[in-house]
Structures are given as structure tokens and as C-alpha cells.
Amino acid sequence: MSKKKRVLSVLVAAFMAAGLAGCAGPVSTAPGTSVQVAAQRADVLAAMNKANRYWQQQVPATEWAFWNVAAYHTGNMAAYEVTQDRAQLAYTEQWAEHNGWSGARSPDKSRWKYSYGETDEYVMFGDWQICFQVYADLYKLNPDPKKIARAREVMEYQMSTPNRDYWWWADGLYMVMPVMTKLYTITGDRRYLDKLAQYFAYANEIMYDSAAQLYYRDARYVYPKHQSLHGKKDFWARGDGWVFAGLARVLQDLPKNDPYRPEFERKFVQMAQALKPLQQADGYWARSLLDADHAPGPEASGTAFFTYAYLWGINNHVLSQQEYLPTAQRGWKFLREVALQPDGKIAYVQPIGDRAVAGQVVDKQSTAHFGVGAFLLAGAEMAKFLQP
Numbered sequence: 001m002s003k004k005k006r007v008l009s010v011l012v013a014a015f016m017a018a019g020l021a022g023c024a025g026p027v028s029t030a031p032g033t034s035v036q037v038a039a040q041r042a043d044v045l046a047a048m049n050k051a052n053r054y055w056q057q058q059v060p061a062t063e064w065a066f067w068n069v070a071a072y073h074t075g076n077m078a079a080y081e082v083t084q085d086r087a088q089l090a091y092t093e094q095w096a097e098h099n100g101w102s103g104a105r106s107p108d109k110s111r112w113k114y115s116y117g118e119t120d121e122y123v124m125f126g127d128w129q130i131c132f133q134v135y136a137d138l139y140k141l142n143p144d145p146k147k148i149a150r151a152r153e154v155m156e157y158q159m160s161t162p163n164r165d166y167w168w169w170a171d172g173l174y175m176v177m178p179v180m181t182k183l184y185t186i187t188g189d190r191r192y193l194d195k196l197a198q199y200f201a202y203a204n205e206i207m208y209d210s211a212a213q214l215y216y217r218d219a220r221y222v223y224p225k226h227q228s229l230h231g232k233k234d235f236w237a238r239g240d241g242w243v244f245a246g247l248a249r250v251l252q253d254l255p256k257n258d259p260y261r262p263e264f265e266r267k268f269v270q271m272a273q274a275l276k277p278l279q280q281a282d283g284y285w286a287r288s289l290l291d292a293d294h295a296p297g298p299e300a301s302g303t304a305f306f307t308y309a310y311l312w313g314i315n316n317h318v319l320s321q322q323e324y325l326p327t328a329q330r331g332w333k334f335l336r337e338v339a340l341q342p343d344g345k346i347a348y349v350q351p352i353g354d355r356a357v358a359g360q361v362v363d364k365q366s367t368a369h370f371g372v373g374a375f376l377l378a379g380a381e382m383a384k385f386l387q388p
Helices: 003-017 034-058 067-083 086-098 131-141 146-160 171-187 191-207 237-253 261-278 300-315 321-339 369-385
Strands: none
Touching: 034 067, 034 086, 034 321, 034 369, 067 086, 067 131, 067 171, 067 369, 086 131, 131 146, 131 171, 146 171, 146 191, 171 191, 171 237, 191 261, 237 261, 237 300, 237 369, 261 300, 261 321, 300 321, 300 369, 321 369
């Protein structure tokens, strides 16, 4: 048996033991065959397509370019990479055209802001910039300067300012860090990486807990000023999910020999180490990571972002497969068997917010754009993991 087949045998055995087959039973009596691996991968792709088709049939493509919608599209682009489903890609292309390849649209730079805001003058607020990730991905598929013209105008103006406090909330690290690396890969402009490092350093100064190796959602939630229901440090699962996934997406495009890479890898590996023991027995992560009783019960969006990042780390040899694959498998098992509903809905997604809310109901009716996007991200990396 070749080395590759021995590896496939081990992987299939692990998936069978974890109950991840998603089909009636083994497709071959010979364990560990490439046919079984193909069946496992086909099940992952089928789950992704089921969730994605349900979403696209329920929700029009003609929505705004704000963060909650754009986060779905980051997942749809990842899904397209492994499914090559042109119909699903067309949904994102229609969305981008509908929004004129822009985020917030104010033309007056003197009025541009980066505090929280949902109107057109909040051009430098990261929640209006995540769409640039999607536009950059679409550009790479079929280059046309119009697709990234507004992205470059906004980000290059922002980089021309002396300010470094643009990323003041954890979500912003997912929203904008990958914009910087994606535009760097297109333009070759070193400012994107230099400013990335500066803005990230500021975020670490105000949100990173070096003892826990996790991120508070923003400065309002730093311990001991803020505490969980039972007096613990309150790290919000989706907030740390944004960061962990954002780091993976940065490392995807950051050159291997870049001087900033070691710091991003260090933070990524530290988060992987910190999050692993916090996973619940059923495969999900509690909404308040250190205090599961603060807001008990399953939650899919943080879990999907964590699962995606673990699988990305394994697939790209940043994380040890031996150490972290069981964690990723348990996360995917929860997403595949609990979060994904028979009709294709991704359930157990905590609504839009900024913290774990005691008493908040998160159940089979709870879904949202970003939860579906995170599920697709995780599925895409699982499909890559199972690629023969």
C-alpha cells in the first residue's frame, strides 16, 4: 500500500468512527479505499450545496453590501472554489453588480468616518469594507479594474492617514485584514502589509488577553471591568471566531517569507491551543467560551468559524493534523448533523450582537447570513481535506 493510501485509510477510519459518513454505510468492504474517501467528500459537498441552495432560494441577491450580507458571500466564494457551481457564483456576481462594486458610497473624503455607522459616510468602518474581499476574489476569477476600483480608492486613502485605530472591535479583524492581503496579492503594494501590521498591533493592544490567548469583543468587555454571569472572563465565541478565521484568511495570502508572517502565525497557533479544550462534548463552542452556563446550548456561527480555521490550519500545515483533526471533526459533525436542518437551513446561529446574551434563545429557527457563510467556509476546507 502506498503512503498516500495508508494516509487515506487512517482518515476514513477516523471519519467512520466519528460518525461523519452521512450516508447509509461504507461504499466498499475494503476500509480506507479512495472510493470511501470520495464518498465522504461527496457528502460534504452535498451538505454545502443543500445549505447554499436553500439560502439563495430564500434570500434575494439584491441586498446591501454591509457586513452581515458580505460575510455570507465570503463563504459562497470559498464554496465555489470546491464546487465550481456557476449558478451559485452568479448569485454573488449579481450582488456585487447590484452594489456597484462598492461599500459605503460617500464621495466626500472629508466626511468619511470609521466609528460604527450604517450610512454612506462610514466608508472607513470595517463593516462596510468586508465586501472588498469578495470583489477581490471575483476580480481574480475574471480581472476587470472596475471590480476593485472603489476598494483601492478607499483602502489607499485610509492607508494615507496617520491613524492606526481602525480595528477597534474583534469582528473587524475578519472584515478587513483579508482585504489588505488580497489587495496586496493583486497590486504588490507593500503599504497593504505594513498598514495591516500596524492596525493589527493596535487591535492587540486593546482586545487581546495574553494569558487566555483570546480576544475580547472590544474594549468594553475587558476583564475585570466586564465579567461573565459567573464572574469569569467573557470571551464571545463568534467574536473569537471572527479573529481565528480572519487570521487563517490572512495567512492564506501573506507571503511565506514576509517579515510579518511569524506574528500572525503565532497568534493563530496560540488561539488554536486556547480554543481546543473549550470545545463542548457535542462539538460546539459555548457562546461565552469560558462560562458555558452563561448562555448554555449549541451555537453554530462561532463553531463554524473555529472549524474552518482548524481545517485551514491542518490543510496548510500550520497546525498539527494529529493534534487538531479530532477537534475539527467534532466541529464538522455538529455542523453537519445538528446545525444543518433537513430543508437546508443552517440553524442555531446567534442573532446579530456583540456578546453572549444570558437567556437569549438560539434554536432551530435561528439563522443568519454570516452563519451560512461560516458553514460554507468550514465545508470548503473539509472538502479540501478529503481531496484525493
